[in-house]
Amino acid sequence: MAGYTYVADGGYTSKLAGGSMTPAMPSFSAGNLLLLQTGVNSISLGTPTVTGWTKLTTNTTTPCDAIYALVAAGGETSPTLQWDASHQAYSRIVSFSGDVYTDLSTIVVQASERATNTTGKIAVNSTSAPSMANCLVIRGGHCIKTATNNGATFGDWVTDSGIYTKIGSTQLVQSGTAVAAALWYDSQSSAAATSTDTAPLTNVDSSGNSQGYTLILQPLVLTQAHTRSLLGVGV
Numbered sequence: 001m002a003g004y005t006y007v008a009d010g011g012y013t014s015k016l017a018g019g020s021m022t023p024a025m026p027s028f029s030a031g032n033l034l035l036l037q038t039g040v041n042s043i044s045l046g047t048p049t050v051t052g053w054t055k056l057t058t059n060t061t062t063p064c065d066a067i068y069a070l071v072a073a074g075g076e077t078s079p080t081l082q083w084d085a086s087h088q089a090y091s092r093i094v095s096f097s098g099d100v101y102t103d104l105s106t107i108v109v110q111a112s113e114r115a116t117n118t119t120g121k122i123a124v125n126s127t128s129a130p131s132m133a134n135c136l137v138i139r140g141g142h143c144i145k146t147a148t149n150n151g152a153t154f155g156d157w158v159t160d161s162g163i164y165t166k167i168g169s170t171q172l173v174q175s176g177t178a179v180a181a182a183l184w185y186d187s188q189s190s191a192a193a194t195s196t197d198t199a200p201l202t203n204v205d206s207s208g209n210s211q212g213y214t215l216i217l218q219p220l221v222l223t224q225a226h227t228r229s230l231l232g233v234g235v
Contacts, residue, residue: 003134003187003219004098007032009168010078012092012181019085022078028095030074038091039065039142039211040083041179048081054104062113062211065142065181069104090181094167096136098187099220109135110194110216124212126196133190134219139164139197140183141212 008026015021018040028034036053042064047055053068070076072095083089101107109132112125124139164184186194194214 002098003189004033004096004100004136004185004217005187006165006167006185007095007097009095010093011168012090014088014090016088017085018083018087018089020080020082021089021091022080023091023093025076025078026093026095028072028076029097030072031097031100032072033096033098033100033136033217034070034072034076035094035096035138036068036070036079036091037066037094037140037181037183038068038081038083039089039179039181041088041144042084043144043211045084045087048083050079050081053079056104056108056111056215056217057113057213058111060113062141062213065140065211065213067138067140067213067215069107071100071102071104088179090142090179092168092181092183094183094185096185098136099134101218101220107217108215109218111214113213114211124194124197124214127194127214127216129191129193130188130216130218131191132218132221133188135188135191136217136219137164137186137188137194138183138215138217139185139194139213140181141210142179142181143210144179 010024010026013021013023045064047059047066050068053070056067056069059066109130110127112127114125164186167183167185
């Protein structure tokens, strides 16, 4: 059984006026796991419905930054989603290959979400060890700009823990005038708990509003009988 492998990033799409947006599709193959990250410069708006996609975050304490998932069948096109048009919004799609667990309603085996913290950083709670190896850990979120973190000085995050790999570049919506978003991943080889961590901005402001989350996604576990069937060997 193999773990998840990063394939491609479609790049962030952002709109200063929010509203309808269509993120670009990354390179992908049938059977890949597609993850859509989207958020908005607010602390209370509800997340949009993305037709055909399953929302993986609960958004109980992070109402304005969400992850959705889709198992690619081939030929998919970019979805269009709708945020409140008076807020700055962003979205991006990332693809992963590997032994993808296809029941998206139960793919999340461990999760935590954490809203604003006192240091103006993206804060993410730790999670306990999942029950199996080869899980995919997704960690991300965003931080709203303030008078201190204005468009000229709004900084990037440092590498989260030194364990996670940041996907692409941090998105500074409309050149950093509104909100910054980022996403990291870790493909585990053995079951392991994640630590409490923050992703510091180079310019921090205690009044900055941040929302963060950690999701641990389980892989497909092939039984011996299933493996033999796939190989055309009698059980």
